[in-house]
Amino acid sequence: MKKPTKKNSHKFQEESKVTFDNIVTRSEEMRSVIKTAKKVSSSDVTVLITGESGTGKELVARAIHNNSPRKDGPFVTVNCAGMPDTLLESELFGHEKGAYTDATSTKKGRFELANEGTLFLDEVADLSPAAQAKTLRAVEEKEFERVGGEESIYTNCRIIAATNKDLLTELREGRFREDLYYRLHEVPLYLPPLRERKEDISPLIELFIKEFNTKFAKKIEGVSNVTLAYLMRHDWPGxxxxxxxxxxxTMALIGRDVIWLEDLPFKIELIDEKAIHRLDQDLSLKIMEQEHILKVLNFTDWNKSKAANLLKISRPTLDKKIKEYRLET
Ligand SMILES: Nc1ncnc2c1ncn2[C@@H]1O[C@H](COP(=O)(O)OP(=O)(O)O)[C@@H](O)[C@H]1O
Ligand SMILES: [Mg+2]
Structure with a gap:
C-alpha cells in the first residue's frame, strides 16, 4: 500500500498535498464542518459533500484523504457530469479490449485505479440511472465488471461524493436512487456559500495574494480599504x-504594491443593489465617500489641488482622507 511520495515540485503535487491546515476560514459554520470532516477521516465511512460550485468541496475531500490511513494511496477524481453514459461507465469501471469499436485496448476504470485509496465522485447527482445501479453495487459490494468484461473485479476504495444539487430533491423527483442516496449519505457535510460567510473574504484574499506573489514573483501587500469594501459587498455566485x-x-496585470479598486478587472457585477441594502448605513456612506474621492482623483489625474477644489474641501482634508482610506500606496 505504501508508495514513495515525490517531493512537491509542481502544481499537481501542491494540490494533492492539501491538508486541513490549508483550509482558511473564520466562519463558525465552516469550522464545525471541518471538525466533523477531521473526525471521519480515520474511518472508511462514505462522505457526501454538498454546497454550491466553488465552495471548496474538492479541497475538503482531498484534506480528508490526506488525513486518512489511505493517504499514501491514490486520490482519484471523476466528474460524473456532462459525459455520455457509455463514456462515463467506461471511465468509472473501465472496459475490455473490443468492448466498443474504438476500444483497442483494455482500460482500467476509476474504481479500479482508486484501489487502496479514495475515489472522489464529483457531481454525483448527474449519474445516469444505469450508472447509479452499477455504482451502488461497486460501493456496496466493492465489486464490478469492466464494460464488455465477465470477470468481477474487486476494489478497496473509500468513496467521497460531492454535488452542488440538492440530492434529496433529486431523490424525491425520481432522478436519484434511494438506496444509493442512503449509501452515500452516511456523513453529510454542507459547505455554506461565500456570501453567507463574508468573514472569510479577507483571510482568503490574504491567502491568495500570498500564493500568487510566489507564483508571479510579485510583492503585493494587500488590497486597499475601498477595494475590500467592494469585495465584501459582492455576492460571489462563483x-x-x-x-x-x-x-x-488582478495580480497578473498589476504594476503596484497594493490592489486599488481600479486594478480589478470589472468582470464581476460589483454594484449590486440588493447587497448594498444589506450593508449598514454608516459603512455604505463611507464607501460612497471613498468611491467618490477616488473617482475625482482619477478624473484630475491625481492632481490633488484640483481634486480638493472640485470636492469643495481643503487640501489637508483631502490628504487626510487619502491616508485614512489608503487610497494611495
Ligand atoms: N476555505 C478555503 N481555503 C483555501 N482555499 C479554498 C477554500 N475554499 C476553496 N478554496 C479554493 O477555491 C477553489 C475552488 O474550490 P473547490 O474545492 O474546487 O470547489 P468545489 O469543488 O466546491 O467547486 C480551489 O482552488 C480551492 O483550493
Ligand atoms: Mg469541484
Missing part, C-alpha cells in the same frame, strides 16, 4: 473559486 480567479487575474 464562491471561493470566483474570488481566487479575480485575485489571480
Amino acid at each position: 464562491n471561493v473559486r470566483e474570488l481566487k480567479s479575480l485575485i489571480r487575474s
Whole structure:
C-alpha cells in the first residue's frame, strides 16, 4: 500500500498535498464542518459533500484523504457530469479490449485505479440511472465488471461524493436512487456559500495574494480599504473559486504594491443593489465617500489641488482622507 511520495515540485503535487491546515476560514459554520470532516477521516465511512460550485468541496475531500490511513494511496477524481453514459461507465469501471469499436485496448476504470485509496465522485447527482445501479453495487459490494468484461473485479476504495444539487430533491423527483442516496449519505457535510460567510473574504484574499506573489514573483501587500469594501459587498455566485480567479487575474496585470479598486478587472457585477441594502448605513456612506474621492482623483489625474477644489474641501482634508482610506500606496 505504501508508495514513495515525490517531493512537491509542481502544481499537481501542491494540490494533492492539501491538508486541513490549508483550509482558511473564520466562519463558525465552516469550522464545525471541518471538525466533523477531521473526525471521519480515520474511518472508511462514505462522505457526501454538498454546497454550491466553488465552495471548496474538492479541497475538503482531498484534506480528508490526506488525513486518512489511505493517504499514501491514490486520490482519484471523476466528474460524473456532462459525459455520455457509455463514456462515463467506461471511465468509472473501465472496459475490455473490443468492448466498443474504438476500444483497442483494455482500460482500467476509476474504481479500479482508486484501489487502496479514495475515489472522489464529483457531481454525483448527474449519474445516469444505469450508472447509479452499477455504482451502488461497486460501493456496496466493492465489486464490478469492466464494460464488455465477465470477470468481477474487486476494489478497496473509500468513496467521497460531492454535488452542488440538492440530492434529496433529486431523490424525491425520481432522478436519484434511494438506496444509493442512503449509501452515500452516511456523513453529510454542507459547505455554506461565500456570501453567507463574508468573514472569510479577507483571510482568503490574504491567502491568495500570498500564493500568487510566489507564483508571479510579485510583492503585493494587500488590497486597499475601498477595494475590500467592494469585495465584501459582492455576492460571489462563483464562491471561493470566483474570488481566487479575480485575485489571480488582478495580480497578473498589476504594476503596484497594493490592489486599488481600479486594478480589478470589472468582470464581476460589483454594484449590486440588493447587497448594498444589506450593508449598514454608516459603512455604505463611507464607501460612497471613498468611491467618490477616488473617482475625482482619477478624473484630475491625481492632481490633488484640483481634486480638493472640485470636492469643495481643503487640501489637508483631502490628504487626510487619502491616508485614512489608503487610497494611495
Ligand atoms: N476555505 C478555503 N481555503 C483555501 N482555499 C479554498 C477554500 N475554499 C476553496 N478554496 C479554493 O477555491 C477553489 C475552488 O474550490 P473547490 O474545492 O474546487 O470547489 P468545489 O469543488 O466546491 O467547486 C480551489 O482552488 C480551492 O483550493
Ligand atoms: Mg469541484
